[in-house]
Amino acid sequence: MQNRDLLVIMPTGGGKSICFQLPALMKSGLTVVISPLIALMQDQVETLQKNGIAATFLNSSLNQYQIRTREQKIIDGKVKLLYIAPEKLVSGKFLPFLDLVEHEVGISAFAIDEAHCISEWGHDFRPEYSKLKVLRVRLPHVPIFALTATATDRVRNDIIIKLGLRQPSIHIASFNRQNLYYEVREKNRNTYREIVDFIGKSDGPGIIYCLTRKQVEEIAFKLQHDSISALPYHAGLSDKVRTQNQTKFIQGDVRVMIATIAFGMGINKPDVRFVIHYCLPRNLESYYQESGRAGRDGELSLCAIFFDYSDIKTIEWSINQKNNLQEQLIAKQQLRQMVDYVESTICRRTIQLGYFGEQFAGNCGNCDNCLNPQPVEDWTLEAMKFLSCVARCKEKFGMSHIIDVLQGSQNQKVMRYKHNELSTHGIGKNRSIDEWRNLARSLLHQGLLTQTDDGYSILKLNHLSWKVMRQQRQVKLSIPIRLQTTTYHGNPKVRIADILLNRLRSLRRELADQQSVQPHVIFTDSVLELISQVQPQTKEKLGEISGIDSHKLYQYGDSLLTEIRTCCQEHNSSLSLIQVKQNNNHPSSTELLTLQLYQQSLNIKQIAVQRNLHPTTIIYHLCKLIEKNQPVDINHFVSKEKQKEILQSLDSLGDISMKTIKEYLGDSYSYDEIRFVRSTWRNQNRK
Structure with a gap:
């Protein structure tokens, strides 16, 4: 109401629209709303009109007569809110019309919805948005409101610069959607049945996101075959079919929409009860946006990711198609952050909110990690070692290099920078690479360490880092079972875990050949590595391994145990140690x-x-x-x-x-x- 430029960051369903709709009614003149999707603007205009508010839209779905009729109503002052696509707004013909509107009735504000689209560092960059700065040049006195549900510090700054906002009032609401339950599951041969189970237990509609059009079509076909009302949505369908499918979903005629990420931006459907990502999302920003389409009515809703490491290769391939090397680096860094999220054992909200710069105390009580917590250990000493190494490397290197120095590596990079001469060189040999990586991720998630967002992920210390190094703050770490390795004091060249892993891989190949499937369908490498480290001796212990459900235990348990026992008997020098390790009846x-x-x-x-x-x-x-x-x-x-x-x-x-x-x-x-x-x-x- 003060005619100031605004930057409004609010979660999906948090009330962004009211921020410009209410002032539009209270002020004289026309408010122009720039919206990226035809279906989105049509839905919002229809909702406004049903509430007796004079709103309209202009886009390519209208013929010339409809366009002229609506433009005349605007000139006559009969419209308060005009929704328009960015392509239409910056076209040569429309800008002079804006000048006429300003002269006849006045323009009270420009509201740019989904403003993250203007930033190349955002998750949904659209080149046509980059031309919107013409509004500031052409009508400099009209305030600009930029609104989005997701924006990191980098994206926020980019929005301000590229729109030419003048000392904007910045409002950032909490990103915490307390009603959403977050979960990550390993993708396996039973994943489709698990999805059907999710749908069966849900009392409302949902969205399933996939990486490829082929996956969308396959899942939609399967669900339809199982008598579940579902429709596909992807760029390979015609505009007409996509619009029809979305309308059916919004109106409740279809229960499940299976889509690529092209679907759902700003969708006004508050009762979505579940959002399932059949594949790994590209980055945390897009995941927050997409999962946030669930539970906009405040009711409990499910957000689940089914993760397979092959998804990483698919996403990396698409990243490598980018022409700009810097964009590639940043996209790959964002992908690594997403992988960290799915692999993490700490509260998932802590990671999500921390990504957007919001501190969270941890243990939200509404994610899989908080409801099934891993054991917590004191890793303050290791944290001091890690942070000290970052300091001695002068805060110029990433995670992998710091771990190399801690482990005493003599690789070319360590030797070139003479980091083999540092006091921290080799002081971390007692921990594995995975353990150090788990600690580094946890330090980042807890805000005890930062990293640059330029694609190079350079580690930087902050005031909390120094508190840890001065022993003024403890560091607690959730320890995933996969990191609790078996120690073997025999010949280091003949570690039983390595021998067993190779034998398990051979067994997996035999089982896969018998069933004519790919080996990873039987077990992923991560599951085999975990088995080789824990070396369970009974079906009960084998069933406790992450990635072995009751079906796989029944189908493959005997074969696995035979291989494990045979391997242990052949290397009986380590058998007694393994048996002690497996005697978990003794409290720690x-x-x-x-x-x-x-x-x-x-x-x-x-x-x-x-x-x-x-x-x-x-x-x-x-x-x-x-x-x-x-x-x-x-x-x-x-x-x-x-x-x-x-x-x-x-x-x-x-x-x-x-x-x-x-x-x-x-x-x-x-x-x-x-x-x-x-x-x-x-x-x-x-x-």
């Missing part, structure tokens, strides 16, 4: 410390404060202690009535995912109650 040192405090009659919160850990971690320890037959009384945490109901459910359903058990039992049962009873059930069944 951290679990014993929690047990001691519990036996002192401290409650969960008191133990957490005493140990400087999150209460969820203490609950995890107590559950593990119950599974290991330690003296923890479940009656302190769950009523006997609820114990009985949960035990009956576990007997019926088996040891399946927490989320499924919770849905089966209903809202009167908490996840923590189910965890405690499940641990008791596991202990009883083990006996």
